[in-house]
Amino acid sequence: MQESIYKTEKYRYTAIRLIKDKRGIFGIPQINISADFECEITKDKGLYYETDGEIVFYIKHFILKDACLISIEVEQDENYELKHVLCEGKYIKFDHINSCWKFQIEISGLTGPTRTLFAHTILREDGITLRVEENDIGRCAGKYSKDTYPQIQIEAASHYSFAAREVLRRMGVARYLHNNSLGYLLLLGFETCNELHPDFPPHWHLIFRWPYFCGSQAPHIYIDDEGRMTHNVMYIDGISGVCRKYQVDEWCKFVDMYGANVLAFRVVEDGGMELTTPGGNVYKISSYNKEYGVKVYCSNSYLGHVVLKNDTDKGKLQVFWNDEERSEDSYAESVEYDPYTGAIVKTEIMHEHKGLI
Structure with a gap:
């Protein structure tokens, strides 16, 4: 039949x-x-x-x-x-x-949770996917309101995501994951415009996504009112109810699907984060500062800083990396996107941009 x-x-x-x-x-x-x-x-x-x-x-x-x-x-x-x-x-x-x-x-063929409220700008390179939630005070819903709108935490989450992208590039861990078909690292903020996804309190994510999802390690790194990281609660995707809270200075380790260590990070006392790979250098992402953004260090040596400017009304995101060691490696990344959906319209990268900030 x-x-x-x-x-x-x-x-x-x-x-x-x-x-x-x-x-x-x-x-x-x-x-x-x-x-x-x-x-x-x-x-x-x-x-x-x-x-x-x-x-x-x-x-x-x-x-x-x-x-x-x-x-x-x-x-x-x-x-x-x-x-x-x-x-x-x-x-x-x-x-x-x-x-x-x-x-x-x-509505023909629509399945799964509705995606209408998503306003996400997604950038991908080998081994790294970064998603910016295009939050807007005019769309805040659920646990977020105009009176308690977390603007500082939104800015901090985006800065941490792009600073982590820079560190992961330098570590070489993203390329390693891609080349060995071990999955990828997923950098996310949080959204304020979806009643059914409260995403509260403010946090950002540094996720190790395994190739088949189940078993992926999904940390939620919480952010206080001043934009500082406070602690991490890590969940395991596909295994309901399994999670662990990591306090300040406690290392959180990522392992691949074969049990090998890949990456470790911890929130530190000053509200920043340290990251390392097995046998590798220790990198640090500073806590967010509205003036200079987020600074990046390697073994206590200052590498540079990331500054973001995001106009959600016009749909324009600008990412500036000021490289302290090699000015030729500094860049300005411009992303134009649809302000209602987050879909990318145009991207452009310019190098040696010092003086533009």
């Missing part, structure tokens, strides 16, 4: 983002949906809310195949115009008819 095109074993919750052309809390307008299959707008906590910049709602529907469309009408609000509609990282075309904004979304 031919398998039915419909799968009805479970539901999916698909998020929709309505981007307003001006910021403010105006109240959620009347939203109506229509489809030739069972679906509904869910108003459970975290699935139906307004922020300064957006209105977010989720549609509960079966997981279906083929051409499955939902028609959506949003009553116009006199306080603002609808600037964009986003669903699953895509811009949805909408029309303005009879005081309503009208559009359709296709």
Whole structure:
């Protein structure tokens, strides 16, 4: 018997983002949906809310195949115009008819958690993947608010990620992992714009991702109000409930899938971090400072510092590495991205940029 095109074993919750052309809390307008299959707008906590910049709602529907469309009408609000509609990282075309904004979304083949709220800029090189969460105070939700917006911690997390990238390059550990098919190192910050992913309190991640995920070591390195690292809680991906807290000065070791040591790091007393490889030098990443960013050392010798500038309204990230030893190795990396999705539009790297900062 031919398998039915419909799968009805479970539901999916698909998020929709309505981007307003001006910021403010105006109240959620009347939203109506229509489809030739069972679906509904869910108003459970975290699935139906307004922020300064957006209105977010989720549609509960079966997981279906083929051409499955939902028609959506949003009553116009006199306080603002609808600037964009986003669903699953895509811009949805909408029309303005009879005081309503009208559009359709296709839910055919959508599985797994909805990715609509992701605003991630992802940079990859052999052995290293770095993700910048493009947080914005106009989209903060969940445990984050305008009154307690963690701007310093957001800046610190991004600086630590890029400083760690520089250290991992110099160590050669990323290239080693890539060349031997042992996985990669994943550098992440935290996000403030997703009710269903509180990502709280502020932290950043230095993850050793194994080739088949399960067994990956996933540290969460927490950051205080001044941007200093405080401690690390490491989880093991694919093994629920397994974690360990590492205090200041306690080394956290990464091992590969064959049990060999790959990398070790620890948070130190001044809020910075030290990293080393078996038989290698000890590198240090200083705690974040708003003036000079993050300094990098090798065996107590100063190597240089990383400074970031990120304009989330315009979608432009600038990364500056000032190399103390070799000015020709200094660089300015510019990344232009979509401010609502984080998708990269353009990248450029310029060397010998001293004097630009």
